[in-house]
Amino acid sequence: MADEFALPDLGEGIEEAEVIGVLVHAGDMVEADQPLIEVETEKANLDVPSPHAGVVEAVLVEVGEVIRVGQPIVSIAATNGASAAPAPAAGAPAPSPDAGSGAPPAAPAPAAPAPSQPTPIAAVPASAPVAPVLLEPAGRSVAASPAVRLFAREIGVRISDVPGSGPGGRVSIDDVKAHARALLTQLYASPAAAAPPAAAPPPPAPAPEAGVPPPAALPDLAAFGEIERERMTPTRRATARNLAQSWAQSPHITLQQKADVTELDARRRELRDRVAESGGxxxxxxxxxxxxxxxxxxxxxxxxxxxxxxxxxxYRRYIHVGVATDTERGLVVPVVRDADQKSLTELAVEIRELAERARDRKLGIDDMRGGTFTISNLGGMGTGFFTAILHPPQVGILAVGRAEREPVWMGDGFQPRLRMPLGLTVDHRLIDGADAARALGFIVGALEEPPELVV
Structure with a gap:
């Protein structure tokens, strides 16, 4: 008897995910922990593994579908650890329910005649020449980097149909391009190419979060000219939902101040080569x-x-600091755990590694859990003062702008000083303005008169 396997709990607050890859088909043998589907959540791409070995009886989701935690994704008949035979082909007799009980097996039903030609792939007529690149061995798991999967989705190619030329059958971007060219050749060679499938309807709008007013209806923008609609990615949907919830539930106040980091920056320049030797x-x-x-x-x-x-x-007895990071798919906030227990070199190495993994889509859910405070630094983009929005359930975020040299009166004349704009945003339900001012003053003072930096 087959069991339906549902999308498991993916982590704190994550209720849905978008299917970006189906890695198995009906009839495939799977092992325990073998990836079944690949999903994109609000912040990361994840493989969903099989709970046990068995035979896939049905795949209940498809690429592009938004599924919720608890929704069935595949139906798997368990093998109880035994080596199961391959799934019977269409028209073959099903095994007798009394097999192995000592009773004689029932006479098999006559086999259905084999089809005269192989079943063509979707949207490709059977009369079109079938190139080898369109086929793949049944049941294989696709090895491909997130960048290759993203490219395949963007040009409308199903990654599971692309045979890989790399080690172990790994799929490269060139493999995806070759597969796409073969598909186009078949479609244009056919006099009766099938019409493209209709676009999937957009997913239903999620229920409003508690404390968040429902979104206002959008006016008919097409009445004023041509428009184009683009489906929001899971990351963008999560950002929109979380920030709307933050703005609606948490009364924000922001205090701003500049810190003179002239001496600090000079010391930083002296130490950066030593830190670079450790990879930071x-x-x-x-x-x-x-x-x-x-x-x-x-x-x-x-x-x-x-x-x-x-x-x-x-009150948390740990300090995990999030770093707001800009990526192609939107804002993500990887977390440096136990940041208060790490040296400058350790922090530098970990921040660099997290930023690289964020941009390569290699962050896991755990990499973005448990933050207690966030730093958002837009100084590299030339931004000065700005107001950051809290990342719930945190109650504080530090906005950092570009440090610039400015003339500052030093008692006997003006001197050029490097000054960095800072903005501390807090949740006014918990943090009073005076407390926020003292905290920002503490940060500014520590930057202007830093203790000896130990790398």
């Missing part, structure tokens, strides 16, 4: 993170959360 990049971010961890220890409410359901303040 000593930008201002690791130093800011170290300063922020001291501020969170000094002002523990900045590291806390507010539980309105129980009317309690939840």
């Amino acid at each position: 990049s000593l930008t201002m971010m690791p130093i800011l993170m170290q300063v922020v961890t001291r501020a969170l220890a000094e002002f523990p409410r900045l590291n806390a959360s507010i539980d309105m359901a129980t009317q309690e303040i939840v």
Whole structure:
């Protein structure tokens, strides 16, 4: 008897995911923990493994479908650890329910005549010449990087149909291009090519979050000219939902101040080669993170959360700092765990590695869980002061702008000083303005008169 396997819990707050790859087909033998489908969640791409060995009886989802936690994705008949025979072909007799019980097997039904030609792939007429690149061995798992999968989705190619030329059958971008060219050749060679399938209807709008007003109806923009609609990615949907919830539930206040980092930057330049020897990049971010961890220890409410359901303040006894990171698919916030216990070199190495994994779509769910405070640095883009939005359930975020040299009166004349704009945004339900001012002053003071930097 087959069991339906549902999409498991993917982590805190994640309720849905988009299917970006189906890695098995009906009739495939699968092992325990073998990937069944690949999904894109709000922040990461994940393989969903099989719970046990068995034979896939049905795949219940398709690429592009948005599925929710608990929704069935495949139907698998367990083999109980035994080596199962391949699934019977269409028209073959099913095994007797009394097999292995000692009773004589029932006479098999006559086999159905074999089809005169192989079943063509979807949208390709049987009369078209079938190129070898259109076929793949049944049951294989596709080995391909996230970038290759993204490219295949963008040009409308199903990655599971592309045979790989790399080691172990790994699929490259060139393989995807060759497969796409073969598909086009077949379609144009056929006098009766099938019409493209209709676009899938957009998923239903999610129910409004508690405390978030329902979105206003969009006016008819097509009345004023040509428009184009693009489906929001899971990352963009999550960003829109979470930030709307944050803005609606948390009264934000932002305090801004400039820090003179002239001496700090000079010291940073002296130490950056030593840090680079360990694989890190000593930008201002690791130093800011170290300063922020001291501020969170000094002002523990900045590291806390507010539980309105129980009317309690939840103080965390750990400090995990998120780094807002810009990627092609949108904003992600990987987390440096136990940041207060790490040296500048360790912070520099980990921040660089997390940023690279974020941009390569290699972050896991755990890499973005559990943050207690966030730093958002737009200084590299030339931005000055800006207001950041809180990342719930956090109650604080530091916005960092571009440091610039400015003339500053030093008592006996003006001198050029490197000054960095900072903005501290807090949840006013928990943090009073005076407390926020003291915390920002602490951060500014630590940057202007830093203790000896130990790498």
